[in-house]
Amino acid sequence: xxxxxxRARPARLERRYEFPDYETLREFLDRVAELxxxxxxxxxxxxxxxxxxxxxxxxEDAAQLGERQRRFAERMDALLPAAARxx
Amino acid sequence: xxxxxxRARPARLERRYEFPDYETLREFLDRVAELxxxxxxxxxxxxxxxxxxxxxxxxEDAAQLGERQRRFAERMDALLPAAARxx
Numbered sequence: 001x002x003x004x005x006x007r008a009r010p011a012r013l014e015r016r017y018e019f020p021d022y023e024t025l026r027e028f029l030d031r032v033a034e035l036x037x038x039x040x041x042x043x044x045x046x047x048x049x050x051x052x053x054x055x056x057x058x059x060e061d062a063a064q065l066g067e068r069q070r071r072f073a074e075r076m077d078a079l080l081p082a083a084a085r086x087x
Numbered sequence: 088x089x090x091x092x093x094r095a096r097p098a099r100l101e102r103r104y105e106f107p108d109y110e111t112l113r114e115f116l117d118r119v120a121e122l123x124x125x126x127x128x129x130x131x132x133x134x135x136x137x138x139x140x141x142x143x144x145x146x147e148d149a150a151q152l153g154e155r156q157r158r159f160a161e162r163m164d165a166l167l168p169a170a171a172r173x174x
Contacts, residue, residue: 022129026120033113042109042136049129 004073011065013056013073017084022049024083031079041072091160098152100143100160104171109136111170118166128159 004015019025025047036042044055054076056069091102106112112134123129131142141163143156 022120022124029116033109036136037109044133044135046131046133048131049123 002073002077006065011058011063013054013065013069015054015073015076017052017054017080019050019052019084021083024081025050025052027081028052028079028084031081032076035072035075035079039068039072039075041068043072089160089164093152098145098150100141100152100156102141102160102163104139104141104167106137106139106171108170111168112137112139114168115139115166115171118168119163122159122162122166126155126159126162128155130159 004013006013017028019028029045029047029052032045041056044057046053056065056072058065058069091100093100104115106115116132116134116139119132128143131144133140143152143159145152145156
């Protein structure tokens with residue numbers, strides 16, 4: 001089951017990730033940066049030592065989320081290091 | 088003149104950085120991550136494709152900012168890639 005929440009006004013996907021340590025967080029940030037460059041999609045990211053909050057907005061000219069945003073969210077989840085996955 | 092703003096309740100330093108492109112932003116994030124590990128200080132960071140907002144909080148048991156926080160802010164500024172410096 002996806003942990004992404006869909007919100008309105010403005011349309012966006014949000015999710016929080018937690019990490020056992022800073023090293024694991026950084027590894028994830030590096031992977032997501034590569035994904036951003038591949039997809040040309042740059043979410044808003046807020047992080048501290050062991051957490052990351054992500055907000056994926058709709059395209060600028062679109063009122064609604066599209067397939068592009070949902071695929072990005074799925075691909076992000078797939079990049080999560082094993083150390084940060086729930087047991 | 089420093090662009091850091093000192094704020095109260097809770098005591099914190101805040102600054103926004105802007106970047107010409109995502110590559111320059113990532114380079115800066117990498118440098119700051121190394122500084123965080125050296126100093127054992129992990130600010131709250133919020134970023135998108137070409138901006139970064141930073142909040143440095145006081146130590147957990149302290150009501151006020153200390154020398155540690157101010158030094159971190161200065162050292163962050165010194166890590167800014169040339170491409171992101173005002174002309």
